[in-house]
Amino acid sequence: MDDPDQSPAPTRSLKTSVGPSTVSAYLDPLYWDKRFSSEEHYEWLKDYSHFRHLIQLHLQPVSSSSVLELGCGNSQLSEELYNDGITDITCIDLSAVAVDNMQKRLLSKGIKDIKVLEADMLDLPFTRESFDVVIEKGTMDVLFVNSGDPWNPRPETVNKAMAMLQGVHRVLKPDGVFISISFGQPHFRRPLFEAPEFTWSIEWNTFGDGFHYFFYILKKGRRTMDSEGCSEKFDIPSICLYQEELDNEDYLFRTNVEEL
Ligand SMILES: C[S@@+](CC[C@H](N)C(=O)[O-])C[C@H]1O[C@@H](n2cnc3c(N)ncnc32)[C@H](O)[C@@H]1O
Numbered sequence: 001m002d003d004p005d006q007s008p009a010p011t012r013s014l015k016t017s018v019g020p021s022t023v024s025a026y027l028d029p030l031y032w033d034k035r036f037s038s039e040e041h042y043e044w045l046k047d048y049s050h051f052r053h054l055i056q057l058h059l060q061p062v063s064s065s066s067v068l069e070l071g072c073g074n075s076q077l078s079e080e081l082y083n084d085g086i087t088d089i090t091c092i093d094l095s096a097v098a099v100d101n102m103q104k105r106l107l108s109k110g111i112k113d114i115k116v117l118e119a120d121m122l123d124l125p126f127t128r129e130s131f132d133v134v135i136e137k138g139t140m141d142v143l144f145v146n147s148g149d150p151w152n153p154r155p156e157t158v159n160k161a162m163a164m165l166q167g168v169h170r171v172l173k174p175d176g177v178f179i180s181i182s183f184g185q186p187h188f189r190r191p192l193f194e195a196p197e198f199t200w201s202i203e204w205n206t207f208g209d210g211f212h213y214f215f216y217i218l219k220k221g222r223r224t225m226d227s228e229g230c231s232e233k234f235d236i237p238s239i240c241l242y243q244e245e246l247d248n249e250d251y252l253f254r255t256n257v258e259e260l
Pocket of ligand 1: 032042043044045070071072073074075092093094095098119120121122136137138139142
C-alpha cells in the first residue's frame with residue numbers, strides 16, 4: 001500500500017470516499033459491504049512483500065500447509081501465498097460483497113483452488129483441527145476499535161477477542177500455527193494470547209519502516225513454562241509515523257488502535 005510499485009493502492013479519491021466518519025463503523029458489517037462495493041484493492045498494514053521473509057522463516061515447509069485467512073477483505077495476501085506455492089487456502093470474510101469480489105477476482109486470474117466463504121471469525125464454521133495455519137492481517141485489530149482504555153478494554157471487546165482466539169485455537173491442527181499481523185502492541189495482545197486455555201507458544205517480530213507492525217507467531221502445543229519469551233520482548237518500538245505513511249494509511253483506524 002505504501003509502495004505503489006509493489007501493491008497498487010486505490011486512488012486517494014476512492015479511499016476518501018470509503019473511509020468512515022467514525023471508527024465505530026469498522027464494527028458495522030454494512031460499512032464493509034458499502035466500502036467493498038466501490039473499492040477494488042486495499043492492503044491494511046503492509047503488503048505481503050514486507051513480511052514474506054517472516055512467513056518463510058516460521059512456516060516450513062509452507063507449500064503443503066492448509067491455510068485459513070480471516071477477514072480477507074480485498075487484500076492480495078491469499079493470491080501472494082498461492083503464488084508462493086500454497087494451494088490449500090480458505091479465505092473468510094463477514095462481508096458478502098468482499099467474498100463475491102474476491103471469488104471473481106481470483107477466477108479472473110485463473111486461480112480456482114482458493115476457497116472464499118462468507119463467515120464470521122467469531123463463530124468459525126470449521127471442524128476442530130482443520131488447518132495447519134490460520135492467518136489474519138488487521139482483522140483482529142477491528143475488534144479493538146472503541147475498546148476503551150487499552151490497558152483495561154471493555155468486557156465486550158475482550159469477549160469478542162477471546163471468541164475469535166478460541167475458534168482459531170480449535171480449528172488449528174495440534175501443531176498448527178496462528179499468525180497475527182497487527183497494529184496491536186505485545187503488552188496489550190499478550191494477556192489475550194496467553195490465556196491459560198491456550199496451548200500455543202508466543203513469539204513476535206516487527207516489520208515496517210518508521211511505524212512498526214507486529215507479526216505474532218503462536219505455535220499450538222508448544223507452550224512451556226518459559227515459552228513466553230520472544231525475540232523482541234523488550235524492544236517495542238516507539239510510534240513514529242512518516243508523513244507518507246499518514247497519507248497512505250487509513251489513519252483514522254490507526255489512530256484508534258495504535259495504543260493497542
Ligand atoms: C481492516 S480490514 C483487513 C482486510 C485484509 N485482511 C487486509 O489485510 O487488507 C478487516 C476485514 O475484516 C472483515 N471482518 C470484520 N469483522 C469480521 C468478522 N467478525 N469475521 C470475518 N471477517 C470480519 C472486514 O469485512 C474486513 O474485510
